[in-house]
Amino acid sequence: MKTSSIESILSSDFLVSASLRPMTDKDLERVYRWRTDPRTLKRANDPSDFSFEEHLGWWENTPKLLKLVFEYGGKPAGVILYDNETRYWGFYLNPKNSSRKGLGRIMLSLFMPIAKSLKIKTIKATVKLDNYASRALHEILGFRTIHFSTFALEYQKEL
C-alpha cells in the first residue's frame, strides 16, 4: 500500500471505534444538555424545556426504559431510548456534533443487532414531517410508514 493511501485511511473515520453502552448516572448532565438543546427540542415530540431536577426524576422513575449511550471515537456522542412496553424508540445526537454527517446512521445501525439479541420484535417511531434526516434514516433502515398526519409520520419495523 502506498504511504499516501495509509495516510488517507489514518486521517479518515475508517478506523474510528463506534459502540453503544448502557447509560449511567455519569451521563446525566451531558444527556440533559443534549436533550434540552434548542436543536434537539425542536425535533422532539414534546418540545417543552424542562429542569435538571425533572431530568433526574425521569432517570429515577424509568428503570425499565432501555437507555443506551452511543460512543464515537471513544467519546459520548448520542443516546437511544427504547420503551419495551409501548415499543417506541427515540434518539438524539450531541447537537455540537451536528456538522459531522453520518453519525445518526452509525448509531441506529448499531442498535439493530442489539435489539435482536434482546428479542425486541417491533420498533415504532413518531417523526415530525420536517425532520428529514430522521425520516431518511427510518426509510434506510427499512421502517414502514403506518400512519401520517399533518405534523408527523408513524413508522414501524418488525425485526
Ligand SMILES: CC(C)(COP(=O)(O)OP(=O)(O)OC[C@H]1O[C@@H](n2cnc3c(N)ncnc32)[C@H](O)[C@@H]1OP(=O)(O)O)[C@@H](O)C(=O)NCCC(=O)NCCS
Ligand atoms: C436525527 C439525527 C439522529 C440524524 O443524525 P445525522 O447524523 O444528522 O443523520 P445522518 O447524517 O446519518 O443522515 C441520515 C440520512 O438523512 C439524510 N438527510 C439528512 N438531512 C436531510 C434532509 N434535509 N433531507 C433529506 N435527507 C436528509 C442524509 O443524507 C442521510 O442519508 P444517507 O446516509 O443516505 O446520505 C440527528 O439529526 C439528531 O440528533 N436530530 C435531533 C434529534 C432528532 O431529530 N431525533 C429523532 C426524533 S424522531
